[in-house]
Amino acid sequence: MKMTTTNKNKHMKKTIFSCLMIITTIAGYAQTSAANLEQLFKEETPKIISWRRYFHENPELGNREFNTCKKIDASLKDWGITTRIVAKTGVVGVLKGGKPGPVIALRADIDGLPVEERNDLAFRSKAKGEYQGNTVSVMHACGHDTHISMLLGAAEVLSKVKNDIQGTVVFLFQPAEEGPPGDEEGGAPLMIKEGALDNPKVDAVYGIHISSSGDLGKIYYKPESFMASSDWFTIKVKGKQSHGASPWKSVDPIVVGAEIVQALQTIVSRQTDIIKAPVVITVGKFHSGVRANIIPEEAHLEGTIRTLDDQMQKDIHQRIKQTATKIAEASGASAEVNIDTKTLVTYNDPKLVAKSVASLQKAAGGAANVLPISWQTGAEDFSFYGKKAPAFFFNVGARSPQLTAAQSTSHHAPEFMLDDSRLDVGMRAFCHLVLDFANAK
Secondary structure, three states, X not given: OOOOHHHHHHHHHHHHHHHHHHHHHHHHHHHHHHHXXXXXXXXXXXXXXXXXHHHHHOOOOOOOOHHHHXXXXXXXXXXXXXXXXXXXXXXXXXXXXXXXXXXXXXXXXXOOEOOOOOOOOOOOOOOEEXXXXXXXXXXXXXXXXXXXXXXXXXXXXXXXXXXXXXXXXXXXXXXXXXXXXOOOOOHHHXXXXXXXXXXXXXXXXXXXXXXXXXXXXXXXXXXXXXXEEEEEEEEEEEOEOEEOOOHHHXXXXXXXXXXXXXXXXXXXXXXXXXXXXXXXXXXXXXXXXOOOOEEOOEEEEEEEXXXXXXXXXXXXXXXXXXXXXXXXXXXXXXXXXXXXXXXXXXXXXXXXXXXXXXXXXXXXXXXXXXXXXXXXXXXXHHHHHHHOOOEEEEEEEEEOOXXXXXXXXXXXXXXXXXXXXXXXXXXXXXXXXXXXXXXXX
């Protein structure tokens, strides 16, 4: 049966009308979903601030975050998220979305530092812990309390919209980012060793660090090398002991050690192409001797190396060893050099960064609030995750508008303080990254 022109026109109008209705309906769903998500963010923000203040008042040292672990684990279970304990006190949560898709990991570190808090916060820490055999004060002096809280907020929100998630979300609450005690294993390497990224296998991993100097609520990022590797070195100089009144009978390890300290800086200033990437060599400890009138037999130096390029890291190691040993030999002493790698270069996968920036702009309220920055010489064990999957680590500013960047308090300092009123930006970032990932270009 042939269709008349009139019937064709009626059919076409009906088809167009149906398509418009479908588009309108889809648009309506999108608007409703966005409105619902915004409402969830607003409801979650006071909770994040409350959690942050609880964790700030109750910090625990690395590999000893027992109560922190219990609280995180219980919260995730309350929201229907499957959990398991790894790396002594770490928590891995797994949330399966309503649709098939990639596996996205979100990471927060949970440990405090052996620092005595000095400020007038109502929720300042009075906690104590054991560090290197001594009872010490404990403080969240680097903002890990905010990281826990932002990720908990994201976990609860995502659990409420899990049917809209394409794929699976893995929540990584990691202990001992500041380093495990003594010879214990810990931190990101132990999380990885115990399968935190393998069950299920993660396709991408994101992490956030709060910034006490960054503008409140703004996000800062850099593709490729972002944060430095961290190596700790020890140099033991062995000379010959004698009376301080007759130094010619000695081989003075203090003088040799002092020469080594000075020469290490020429590795940076005269031997390294710092146009390629910056390098830092710092001697933080120098110990020798027991009396003013005795030239001792040994001197011990300890320090840290920061590099932003893997090949430069290897080169610096070799130059430090050569410099110390040759200076010692020239004076008739000997030098033993040991270098321990604590973290790798934190490398942000350029393709993942490009794919993620639009989501960060949503979270921070526009492109003007998401800013590229230069590399940083601080270090992060988040860097190890980047060896297992594409990774992206970025900062969220938390400096009070009443302060300039110069007035902000330093991380790891007793006076460390943050403005926690915009922690929702970190939560929003985590959620948008997950919800947008499968369709992001």
